[in-house]
Amino acid sequence: MTYLLRRLAVFPxxxxxxxxxxxxxxxxxxxxxxxxxxxxxxxxLTPAQREALxxxxxxxxxxxxxxxxxxxxxxxxxxxxxxxxxxxxxxVILERFPLTLELALLSMIIALVVGVPAGVFAATHNEKFxxxxxxxxxMIGQSTPNxxxxxxxxxxxSAGFGVLPAMGEFSPLWQDPLRNLGQLILPAIxxxxxxxxSVTRVSRSAMxxxxxxxYVRTARSKGVSxxxxxxxxxxxxxxxxxVTLSGIEFGYLLGGAVIVEQIYALPxxxxxxxxxxxxxxxxxxxxCVLFIAFxxxxxxxxxxxxxxxxxxxxxxxxx
Amino acid sequence: MVQHLTRKLLSxxxxxxxxxxxxxxxxxxxxxxxxxxxxxxxxxxxxGLDPHKQTxxxxxxxxxxxxxxxxxxxxxxxxxxxxxxxxxxxxxGKELTFKxxxxxxxxxxxxxxxxxxxxxxxxxxxxxxxxxxxxxxxxIASIDTPDPxxxxxxxxxxxxxxxxxxSDVNAAIVPASEIAAGSVGTKAIGSGPFKLDKWDPNAKExxxxxxxxxxxxxxxxxxxxxxxxxxxxxLAAMRTKQIDFALLNDPLVATLVPKEASLQLNxxxxxxxxxxxxxxxxxxxxxxxxxQAISCAIDRQEVLDTASLGEGKVxxxxxxxxxxxxxxxxxxxxxxxxxxxxxxxxxxYADGFSATVIGxxxxxxxxxxxxxxxxxxxxxxxxxxxxxxxxxxxxxDAWLKGDFDMAIALNGGRADPYTMYNRYWTKAGNLQxxxxxxxxxxxxxxxxxxxxxDPAKRKAIFADFEKHLAEVSxxxxxxxxxxxxxxxxxxxxxxxxxxxxxxxxxKVTIQ
Numbered sequence: 001m002t003y004l005l006r007r008l009a010v011f012p013x014x015x016x017x018x019x020x021x022x023x024x025x026x027x028x029x030x031x032x033x034x035x036x037x038x039x040x041x042x043x044x045l046t047p048a049q050r051e052a053l054x055x056x057x058x059x060x061x062x063x064x065x066x067x068x069x070x071x072x073x074x075x076x077x078x079x080x081x082x083x084x085x086x087x088x089x090x091x092v093i094l095e096r097f098p099l100t101l102e103l104a105l106l107s108m109i110i111a112l113v114v115g116v117p118a119g120v121f122a123a124t125h126n127e128k129f130x131x132x133x134x135x136x137x138x139m140i141g142q143s144t145p146n147x148x149x150x151x152x153x154x155x156x157x158s159a160g161f162g163v164l165p166a167m168g169e170f171s172p173l174w175q176d177p178l179r180n181l182g183q184l185i186l187p188a189i190x191x192x193x194x195x196x197x198s199v200t201r202v203s204r205s206a207m208x209x210x211x212x213x214x215y216v217r218t219a220r221s222k223g224v225s226x227x228x229x230x231x232x233x234x235x236x237x238x239x240x241x242x243v244t245l246s247g248i249e250f251g252y253l254l255g256g257a258v259i260v261e262q263i264y265a266l267p268x269x270x271x272x273x274x275x276x277x278x279x280x281x282x283x284x285x286x287x288c289v290l291f292i293a294f295x296x297x298x299x300x301x302x303x304x305x306x307x308x309x310x311x312x313x314x315x316x317x318x319x
Numbered sequence: 320m321v322q323h324l325t326r327k328l329l330s331x332x333x334x335x336x337x338x339x340x341x342x343x344x345x346x347x348x349x350x351x352x353x354x355x356x357x358x359x360x361x362x363x364x365x366x367g368l369d370p371h372k373q374t375x376x377x378x379x380x381x382x383x384x385x386x387x388x389x390x391x392x393x394x395x396x397x398x399x400x401x402x403x404x405x406x407x408x409x410x411x412g413k414e415l416t417f418k419x420x421x422x423x424x425x426x427x428x429x430x431x432x433x434x435x436x437x438x439x440x441x442x443x444x445x446x447x448x449x450x451x452x453x454x455x456x457x458x459i460a461s462i463d464t465p466d467p468x469x470x471x472x473x474x475x476x477x478x479x480x481x482x483x484x485x486s487d488v489n490a491a492i493v494p495a496s497e498i499a500a501g502s503v504g505t506k507a508i509g510s511g512p513f514k515l516d517k518w519d520p521n522a523k524e525x526x527x528x529x530x531x532x533x534x535x536x537x538x539x540x541x542x543x544x545x546x547x548x549x550x551x552x553x554l555a556a557m558r559t560k561q562i563d564f565a566l567l568n569d570p571l572v573a574t575l576v577p578k579e580a581s582l583q584l585n586x587x588x589x590x591x592x593x594x595x596x597x598x599x600x601x602x603x604x605x606x607x608x609x610x611q612a613i614s615c616a617i618d619r620q621e622v623l624d625t626a627s628l629g630e631g632k633v634x635x636x637x638x639x640x641x642x643x644x645x646x647x648x649x650x651x652x653x654x655x656x657x658x659x660x661x662x663x664x665x666x667x668y669a670d671g672f673s674a675t676v677i678g679x680x681x682x683x684x685x686x687x688x689x690x691x692x693x694x695x696x697x698x699x700x701x702x703x704x705x706x707x708x709x710x711x712x713x714x715x716d717a718w719l720k721g722d723f724d725m726a727i728a729l730n731g732g733r734a735d736p737y738t739m740y741n742r743y744w745t746k747a748g749n750l751q752x753x754x755x756x757x758x759x760x761x762x763x764x765x766x767x768x769x770x771x772x773d774p775a776k777r778k779a780i781f782a783d784f785e786k787h788l789a790e791v792s793x794x795x796x797x798x799x800x801x802x803x804x805x806x807x808x809x810x811x812x813x814x815x816x817x818x819x820x821x822x823x824x825x826k827v828t829i830q
Contacts, residue, residue: 030712030713031710037375039711049446151551263552264552
């Protein structure tokens with residue numbers, strides 16, 4: 001419990017650090033909201049016009065004044081207003097987040113459902129032809145860029161079969177579950193493909209380590225069935241590196257999968273951040289990055305707590 | 320053999336396709352476009368709704384469907400009526416009178432009056448608005464509204480191109496009441512053929528027909544525009560008939576459209592031009608002979624063929640078809656490496672020099688390829704080019720400061736050469752800092768062109784201007800590309816134009 005509180009107490013410090021870095025970094029990049037809106041036509045503005053627009057976008061003050069203003073808003077639960085959407089930043093993020101969360105969960109489910117059994121199968125058939133097959137497949141999965149896979153899927157479906165999930169308008173899960181699943185399954189497969197490959201490789205090597213441990217030999221000598229040894233005794237310990245890997249991957253996916261969202265035209269968090277950066281929507285960039293950092297910390301905390309559940313010997317926070 | 324196998328394979332896929340569709344849920348079944356709504360897609364969304372502030376290509380394309388200017392230009396770049404039914408310059412060219420269409424109504428039901436026109440132009444001219452197009456209207460001294468249907472612009476000097484500038488959606492007429500309420504840009508209320516019902520930035524726009532539009536009934540009841548950032552995905556969505564009409568930027572994708580039996584590609588040469596901008600304020604581009612050597616060393620057709628698959632045509636500075644000179648008549652438009660080497664040597668750069676060329680990633684999609692071809696061509700005269708590709712905003716920032724040796728650019732064109740080039744090639748041009756070159760000849764030719772009302776004389780003035788500009792070579796004009804739209808074959812009535820406008824979607828029908 002103390003451990004949990006200590007971890008939670010660090011959150012605000014990390015978030016403030018992240019916010020300062022983002023705040024300064026995005027302002028150091030040349031170009032601003034005015035050039036993002038007007039492009040080269042911004043050169044036609046008189047100094048007075050430029051000042052009026054800078055005041056409109058709230059970029060007429062030095063960065064530390066802007067930061068102070070933003071931080072004061074944050075303490076009141078206000079992440080600012082997005083200049084692109086004309087809405088509070090948090091509202092925009094929360095509109096996009098369900099899709100990103102759902103996509104991340106679906107991809108992880110695909111990765112674990114395919115990856116863990118494949119890894120266990122390969123480990124228990126070590127150095128056999130079937131093990132080689134799984135390893136080659138995992139290698140292909142890991143080395144195929146997801147944009148190649150996404151374009152291949154889209155091309156094959158549209159040119160070969162004349163079908164494609166409805167693109168352009170996304171249906172949330174609670175409005176039309178079937179249509180929602182139809183829209184998300186292909187992106188989830190695209191993301192889950194490489195994820196599953198990583199899970200396969202990690203669970204195979206962890207399983208191989210565990211299978212050579214003394215306690216597994218003991219279990220075997222006591223007459224526990226082969227299946228029992230693998231699933232009840234070996235797998236829980238072999239899962240620890242898989243949990244670590246999945247946690248990190250899941251954390252990344254919660255930050256949005258930019259390329260896959262671009263190709264499948266999904267309005268997720270990744271595209272939101274990218275568009276916000278391109279349009280120099282400072283409030284939105286800051287809000288998104290802060291939100292993503294917060295998610296990442298939560299996922300890390302959950303991963304650490306899962307270790308305890310998997311291996312009672314691990315005591316969090318103890319020296 | 321391979322073709323036979325492919326056909327056999329594909330024919331065998333029909334049945335699995337249905338099964339696959341079922342597996343992917345309802346969403347996988349091709350969405351049948353209802354006859355009344357045009358489903359459209361583009362890869363870049365509009366960035367805002369204020370017609371006086373937006374300059375992004377996609378913003379203009381959206382806003383042209385919602386707002387109307389006083390006049391428009393048609394496919395042959397002739398001025399035609401929009402809100403104004405007629406217009407007249409006074410004999411001294413200093414007074415421009417418009418008669419408004421009494422049927423013109425805003426989408427809030429109010430009639431468009433001369434007060435709205437006056438308020439709109441005053442808003443554009445107000446520095447607090449931040450309207451980029453203000454620079455085109457600085458000759459307006461005052462605006463009179465003798466009656467609700469008449470507007471008189473009093474100009475401080477004869478300004479023929481102002482009429483073309485008024486055809487731009489950046490000079491759209493918005494309700495005076497909305498200006499007073501400060502809601503232009505949050506509510507999109509124009510007098511155009513469509514009303515904006517919903518805008519979800521970077522995702523979707525929903526437009527419905529404006530039943531009160533003075534231009535008559537629209538061909539469809541509405542337009543739904545989806546933002547599909549990847550153009551390959553747009554093509555895929557068109558194959559499955561989810562999308563009826565699409566705007567394409569990438570020539571690589573556009574050239575695939577004619578291979579689909581159910582699709583039609585529309586392409587038209589546009590006014591925008593691809594150019595290698597030299598910076599004549601930086602050595603050695605300060606030397607006329609060095610700039611001319613670069614012009615002679617570049618094979619423009621090869622740049623076009625390699626970077627853009629030959630999709631376009633080589634151009635001189637003027638891209639307006641009725642005014643453009645045949646490029647073969649311009650200085651060094653036929654590649655001449657020997658002459659280039661000779662000029663380099665005369666300028667004292669026989670051993671060449673090193674320079675950096677900047678370009679924006681993906682804007683245009685051909686930028687990097689153009690830079691590479693030019694790099695290899697200039698290497699032949701000893702010019703070592705270092706290519707620096709940057710994110711669009713970073714590029715724009717450097718470009719506006721004139722902070723480059725050379726820049727690959729795709730610059731927008733206008734239907735009038737004065738409006739198109741006064742920003743660069745006049746002494747008072749707002750973008751002189753970018754062009755970094757001006758001489759008395761260019762400045763005086765531009766001033767003459769601005770005041771001249773006789774079309775034949777204007778043409779002669781601008782022909783001389785173009786010839787001189789190509790000869791002093793501050794920039795190396797390369798080519799104009801095409802604007803592409805793709806459509807299902809059951810869509811008819813769309814007229815592509817050199818300005819890229821989608822205004823004719825107002826009369827498009829779906830069979």
